[in-house]
Amino acid sequence: MTRASQSIHEASIALLDWLDREVTAAGRGDDLKFSREDPSRRFWLGRLAPEETVQVTGMGARGERLDPCAVGLRLVPESSLPWTLRATVSMVAWIKNEDDQADEDQQWVKLPTVIRDIDCQLDMGQHEAPFGQKVLAEALAEIGATGLSAEVRLEMDVHAGQTELVVTLVNTSPDVQQSDLDCTHLFETTLEVRRIATRPFVLERLPDGYRYDRSVPALGINAGVRAFDGLLATTDTVPVDKGRPDYWNSDAPRPDLEFKTLADDPLPQLELLMDALTAWNDQHWGDELQARAAAEYWDGATRDQAAKDRADVLAEQARLRSGLDLLAAPDNHLLLRAFKAMNASMSHATRGKYPGWRAFQVGFLLGSLRFLVEPEEETEVVDTVWFATGGGKTETYLGLVVMTAFYDRLTGKTTGVTAWSRFPLRMLSLQQTQRFADALAGAELEKRRQKIVGAPFSLGFFVGEGGTPNRLKLEPKENEPSVFDENMPGHYQVLLECPFCFSSEVEMGFDRATWRLVHQCKDADCPWPNSALPFYVVDEEVYRFLPTVVIGTLDKAASISMQAAMRGLVGPPLGLCAGEGHGYTYAPRYEKPKGCLVPGCTSSSRDLPQNKDRFAPRLRLQDELHLLRDSLGAVDAHYESVLDHLQGELSTTRAKVVASSATLQGYDRQVDVLYQRTGRVFPQPGPSASASFWTRQTPSLLRRYVAVAPRGLTLEFVNDRTVSVVQSSVRKLVDPETRQAVLDEAGIGPTHVNQLISLYGTTVVYGSTLYDVEASLRSLDSNVDVVPLRSAMLTGGTDFDEVREILHELENPQDDFNERIHVIAASSMLSHGVDIARLNVMVMLGLPLTTAEFIQTTARTGRTFPGLVYVLHKIARERDAGTFRQFSTFVSQGDRFVEPIPITRRSRRILGLTMPGIVEARRLHLLEPRAPGQRLTTIAKLREYLTMLGYQTSGEAAIIGDLLGFEDELDVLLEADLEQWLRTWDANLKDHAFTGKYPNELSPTGGVMISLRDVEESAPIHD
């Protein structure tokens, strides 16, 4: 390869290698001869504190990790004692410059490197012995560091029945307080071990362990391990490369899965796909597995697990096969038509970025087909897309949604919600929203082309907590959005581009006649004929127009207990307003006498335009299922039950739940708790962690993870320095004076310089808590000496407008590097749905709480080009220390480390929180609509009506207990709570002296939850 012909991918890797070298060198002090500061306050890698200093801190193992006095290796020798080996030690020392005239930058001087070979032998009966004290003390004295000392220690350790050898290099110098020297740390230390035969460590065996390579050559002690040519060496950081996945792993020719082909004549290609799948499974889950079981001496548990996994894979194959059979059946021509129309929409939806599907996406769609034609059984199963598989999750979702929308229209559902898609975070990513809008616009264009009847496909944006308005009032209060403020609409722009023509000439406006906050495309050539795009951002507009797809945050489910108009998301509205463009009507209220939500409307209500049964959504989608855990998961479990219950009462249908998740661990239990349905995951993992039929890892670099265990200095300091080094290094590439030197050093050709600067010029600092994010930004602003340094923050608390601007700027960087955003400090908000090819360098402040978050967050880098992620471990924490020790396994086998989701629906505390909402939802959506001509909006009216009905709390308790799935002896306490709750509620109702006015005040456990996040999130919930 000549540099001139280097591809951008190759150039990226060269840059990434160079950047990483620069950061590591800065951490160790390589390449320096002098220092302004005390080196023990400057370098965070390669240093060793004096053993005495570590002992006097009295912090034990934690103190030892914070500023270790030893580095080394843990080995399993092949033979028993005696053990002999050769250790090679390398280190430097720093002393104060004796030259009084020395420059400010030369206050400290580095002495020459000491390298010594030390032969060691541990004899029978010996447990521990030091070596090389004299040689190393003399070598240090020779270079001018008299008084410093070090030794190599060998120690035998029996661990879990295995005899192991620990070899360490220890700094035995005195504590600096007890010494004449100005610094008694050693620096740039490494230890190499050779001339001893060892066996690899085999990590803990789990039943599905047959999927993983569990052997590692040695374990590092305060260090990583490098093994080559019979030599084992410590490393300061632990770099782990992950290869880019390929989505075809079969010898059979790839079927043509282009959208165009599948829109035209899908069946032959789908047959080819099924053939390839069947052949692959036959081979890899058949004889090959048998052979492995024999060769690897699998135990009974492993064989059983493999047999079960194989059965799951074959069941999946059979399900896909039957999906294809359904598609091919003449009776199902509408299904085939919907499938084709969906494919015809997808090239618009993906803006031509991809010509077609990946095999696993088509596999998922095939597996989903049955629910459209035979929903009864299929709605009892939650299908989960397991996206550790790789990119394309959103498109897979969209394919399913669009196909379902077409099938709805073709089978007579001319209006109403097809899918309600929920995201677990406070704020929904605008990028994700745009992709949904693009997909529906593509579908609408295709629908028009095919002259399919029914309302235009449309999208509703339905988010909680300050995203977009709940309603626009005729007489707004001071802090409410005002229709009289002409700047108001601009604050709520969600789409940055027109989903029909992709023009960025999108303007916001308020249409008084239809009382709508509208996105308008101003492009003259736009194929969308109306001025307002079919995109709704105000909650009440979502109720009024019931868009084909509603996309929003999970917490909005809480509105089901507060809004009569939420009925449109679980069943039919009450009518359609005769007023032009007013939409559906709901329960009348004082301000909405006819049930129309347009302020002041007195028009009468007309009959619904289609069968009432067709209104309820067919699909409820849940993105990032693994985030529904602890209290949030427990609360949602109850609300999901309410949604199912209401839908069942208001129609004869049940929604299909489809989810995506980063984790496989315990998903079936999680799904059972949340939805009271059976879980099914797609795709089933393959027989090895790195390959299944659907995917395989290629050698092409996707992302390099570098584990850093900062020594002796704070995480903030190391973060500041890492960002400084990365930023100043990139600037050397920007500066024409220094550029050529960088290109030469890094081995990069000149062709791609500007692109590289763009791809690696923005550093993401990721903190898993808001506190970490804010602290890091403050620290960066005051401690990073690179100027200019523009930083921005992206967290759940960042204003809606601001998020939009930051993301837009990141995607469309300024021409002048100095004007760009250089640092993004982000929380988990970034991990979801943000897809920006320019974010390729990340610094993580400690391991996130869960492995799923780690996988997901780091996946923000390397979207298109190789990414570099520094994982700064909070090494005092046990969990971070444990992960650092097995970092390479942690990265390559992340799925194994994913913790099962803690979740239950059986929490008495949670029941107290959700009961007010459950009872209110039943009053709003079932009781009131069944009370002819009455509004049960006050306690007095409700009392009167229930007395007339002869209402009994026992009946209500049975219904609620049933909908929540309380059924066995475990639930006795919950059932008692439930009955007691209702009795108190009933007593309040009947008490004429009760001071409240509205029914929601009758609750004995406080008000209705405003958001599903009203609950203390960090508190874990257990059965």
Ligand SMILES: [Zn+2]
């Ligand atoms: Zn347009």
Ligand SMILES: [Zn+2]
């Ligand atoms: Zn009206």
